[in-house]
Amino acid sequence: MSALAPESIDDLAATLADASALTRTVRVEGGGTRSRRGRPHEPDAVLSTSALAGVVDYEPADMTVTVRAGTAVELLQHELEAHGQAWPAADTRPGSTVGGILATGASGLSRLRYGPVRDSLLEVVIVTGDGRRVAAGARTVKSVAGYDLPRLMVGADGTLGVIAQVTLRLWPLPTSSGWSRTEGTLTELTELAERWVGHPSRPLAVAVTPDALWVHAGGEELPEGLEHVPSGPARPNGGGSVQMGVPPPALAAALSRLAADDRDFRAQAGVGVIEVAVDDAGDVATTRALATSLGGHAIVIDGPPELREDPFGPIPPGVEIMRRLRDQFDPAGIVNPGCVPWDPHS
Amino acid sequence: MTILRRRRARATRPLSAAERFRAVLSDERVVDSTLERRVYSRDGSIEFGDAGLVVLPESTEEVVACVRLANELGLDIVPRGSGTGLAGGAVPLDGSLVIALSRMTRVLEVDRDVPCAWVEPGVLNLDISTAVAHLGLHYAPDPSSQAACSIGGNVGTNAGGPHCLSYGVTAQHVLAVEVVLADGEVLRLGGTAPDPPGYDLRGMVVGSEGTLGIVTATCVRLTRNPAHVRTLLIDFPTIRSASDAVSGIIAGGVVPAAIELMDRATTNAVEQFVRADLPIDSAAVLIVEVDGDEAAVASQAESAARIASEAGALAVRTAQDERQRALWWKARKSAFGAVARIAPNYFLHDCVVPRTHLAEILETIGQIGARHDLQILNVFHAGDGNLHPLIAFDLRDAEQLERVRRAGDEIVEACLAAGGSLSGEHGVGIEKRDFMRLAFGPLDLDAQARARDAFDPVGRMNPHKILPEGSRCAEAVPPSVARRDVG
Known part of the structure; x- marks a missing residue:
């Protein structure tokens, strides 16, 4: 498999135009930290955004930053922290790129306070599958000029085009913040979690793992009755990972079932996201059945190919629209082919 | 003889469009008088249009029936809420069918645990907050017209408001929408469970000004009322010093719930009838509101006041009670109406x-x-x-x-x-449509047109809005655009 690493947006556009003309398929890769997603697909080449990196424009007083998509998120964070700012909506992992986080819609634990990562994308420049360079949104904290294509691109896994450059909304770093935790029975933990979600101090994150409650507080004072810890809860440990989404009030019911089945998880109280460790297709099926019974869904977000035969489960309404969008933004179907089940070419 | 003639007439004369809509709805919910149609040919902008029939459905099923019938009759469709829009998004052109959602005013369901509420499109913005006030909740986006504008219109324009500074605009408060597409299909997009599989079609519908479909119900996120609120009124000798204070407050690491600016001409116009004791001799006034727990409110208010003073503020006043706070906000939100004095x-x-x-x-x-x-x-x-x-x-x-x-x-x-955007919260409609070319290139507009067409391949829903004529690069121009040119 050949590797492509365009160094400019024009270069990326030429690369994709050529690939479309020749119907050569590509798999887009940022930092490679979230590559085990979607339906397994064998492309002709890997297209890396790693050479498409760097801060384009950063005016701290505007609290927005424009970067190339291949920029390593650690580098961005470093630069922002120097100005007392952060991109708190993102799930930042070592090695991840800004574009990869957005393409996979990877929101961080601070979503409780700052909203999903989708809300932080103000402007996007994409290159469509057939090499058209398209900009949408604006570099201001508010804009309703035209359709919200930036939102559409978040979580689309590159299937509507490759994210090349983005403008992000930033927030001030909390003056002091830190994680605290406490242990208890699951019932105690979920009840306590509910109280923290509605706490007047507005915590940044409230997480529940099988044996502990975790609170990320932003104020001066440590949360009462909790013990300070150096870092937040780790991701659940397994051969793969499923992200459940359930209505927030259903969280306690979901967690008690998962705990009864002895499954490892990390849940976000007040949000309804639960990351669950899975080891085989049976685990995926039971997790999905649980999510569905509670009015939610379960998506395989990491795992070997055998766990990803049906990574999304039932597709919500609007599949015809999704198919047409995919067809309009990647007419030859060359970017991440077959990754999504509504791909008209698969 | 008479009977025979009448029967023959009925058999040969096809039913008029109005009669066919009356058969679907009822007599009084189909408007076809010239005078009444004129009311529906305008919105809050200065644009004039030409309303064809106006229909007033009361349920999703009736909206579907109207859309299907419009298809059969070859009519373009313009959805309409309260008509307070400021960009001409609800102004019908060339005799389009107007589907007014103003009779769909039910709060369908409130779930205090999510917390969220399903509401019909005709529910007024402020009425949502009123309906859930006893639960200690509110709906955060608060456009100045919130006592008159409907949630359907808010979704259509992705409306903002003063408190969107820290709470976010409409798109961040819409968990799900029920939408009737141009062919009459009903979709429920989004939900209370986060990050469903598939593209974010819900996000596309918000701010689409009725061009993708008709939103017949919305699940809005409700926000817990803050424990403490403090509102400051700060006046400045120059517009520049007030602007500097705004930049300074934001850059200083505080994102207040709201920061609003009024210049002298505005405070003078408003003061005459709101009587909020505004400092009308000062060049500019800022309303700064902070909220949160007691400690956060105290430190944020202190920091905002200090930065404002450093920027040259003349005086910093703190609202002493809820009455004074409400009065200041009334002054701010009455500003557009107060212009009538000028x-x-x-x-x-x-x-x-x-x-x-x-x-x-x-x-x-x-x-x-x-x-x-x-x-x-x-x-x-x-x-x-x-x-x-x-x-x-x-x-x-x-x-x-x-x-x-x-x-x-x-x-x-x-x-x-200056690197800005042509609209922050009012939408593009027809009034700002031709500015889109200044902000976007041909490929950008073409991509937007393609996204739109994915929802409405025929181009029947609120045509000629948002995108300027000729946005599509391809030769194939949808029939509704080819049929006539309204420039």
Whole structure:
């Protein structure tokens, strides 16, 4: 498999135009930290955004930053922290790129306070599958000029085009913040979690793992009755990972079932996201059945190919629209082919 | 003989469109008198249109029936809420069918645990907060027109409001929508479970101004009322010092719940009937609101006051009670109406600039007003950089209207040149449609057209809005656009 690493947006556009003309398929890769997603697909080449990196424009007083998509998120964070700012909506992992986080819609634990990562994308420049360079949104904290294509691109896994450059909304770093935790029975933990979600101090994150409650507080004072810890809860440990989404009030019911089945998880109280460790297709099926019974869904977000035969489960309404969008933004179907089940070419 | 003749007439004369809609709804819910249709040919902008029939469905099923019938009759469709829009998004062109959602006013369900509420499109913005106040909840986006504008229209324009600075705009508060597509299919997009599989079609529908479908129900996120709120009224000797204070407060690591700016012309117009004891001799007034727990409120208010004083504030006042706070907000939210004291009409843009460009763009707007001999008032969401330059004028004066439009063009051009956006929260509609070319290139507009067509391949839903004519690069022009040119 050949590797492509365009160094400019024009270069990326030429690369994709050529690939479309020749119907050569590509798999887009940022930092490679979230590559085990979607339906397994064998492309002709890997297209890396790693050479498409760097801060384009950063005016701290505007609290927005424009970067190339291949920029390593650690580098961005470093630069922002120097100005007392952060991109708190993102799930930042070592090695991840800004574009990869957005393409996979990877929101961080601070979503409780700052909203999903989708809300932080103000402007996007994409290159469509057939090499058209398209900009949408604006570099201001508010804009309703035209359709919200930036939102559409978040979580689309590159299937509507490759994210090349983005403008992000930033927030001030909390003056002091830190994680605290406490242990208890699951019932105690979920009840306590509910109280923290509605706490007047507005915590940044409230997480529940099988044996502990975790609170990320932003104020001066440590949360009462909790013990300070150096870092937040780790991701659940397994051969793969499923992200459940359930209505927030259903969280306690979901967690008690998962705990009864002895499954490892990390849940976000007040949000309804639960990351669950899975080891085989049976685990995926039971997790999905649980999510569905509670009015939610379960998506395989990491795992070997055998766990990803049906990574999304039932597709919500609007599949015809999704198919047409995919067809309009990647007419030859060359970017991440077959990754999504509504791909008209698969 | 008579009977026979009547029977023959019934058999040969096809039912009129109005009669067919009356068969679907009822007599009084189909409007076809010239006078009444005129009411529906306008919205809050200065655009005039031409409403065909106006229908008033009361349920999703009735909306579907109207859409299907419109398809059969080959009618374009314009959905309409309260008609308070400021960009002409609800103005029908060329006799389109107007589907007015103003009778769909039920709060369908409130779930205090999510917390969220399913509401019909005709429910007024403020009525949502009123309906859930006893639960200690509210609906956060609060446009100035919140007592009159409907949630369906808010979803259509992705409406904002003062408190969107820290709470986010409508798109961040819409968990799900039920939408009737151009062919009558009903979809439920999104839900209370986060991150469903598939593209974010819900997000596309928000802000699409009725061009993708008709939203017949919305699940709105409700927000817990803050434990503590403090509201400051700060006045300044110059617009520049007030703008500097805004930039300073934001850059200082505090994002207040709201920062609003009113200039002297605005405070003077408003004070005459709200009587909020505004400092009317000062060049500019800021309303800064902070909320949260007691400690956060105290430290944020202290920090905002200090930064404002450093920027040259004349005085910092704190609302002493809820009555005073409500009065200040009433003053702010009455500003558009207060312009009637100066001139019978107003024309406004709602460009956004990066916050660091505020002082400079306000000076430019002042110069543009002077050059065209027009009075421009400024009252806006300063914390977001979202301007509302309001040009007071008399619509009956054609020469003046021409100057107003030219000044408006120059304001938009200046904001875009400063790296801004042509609309922050009012939408594009028809009024700002042709500015889209200044903000976007041909490929950008073509991509937007393709996204739109994915929802409505026929182009029946609110045609000619948002995208300027000729946005599609491809030869294939959808029939509704090819049929006529409204330029």
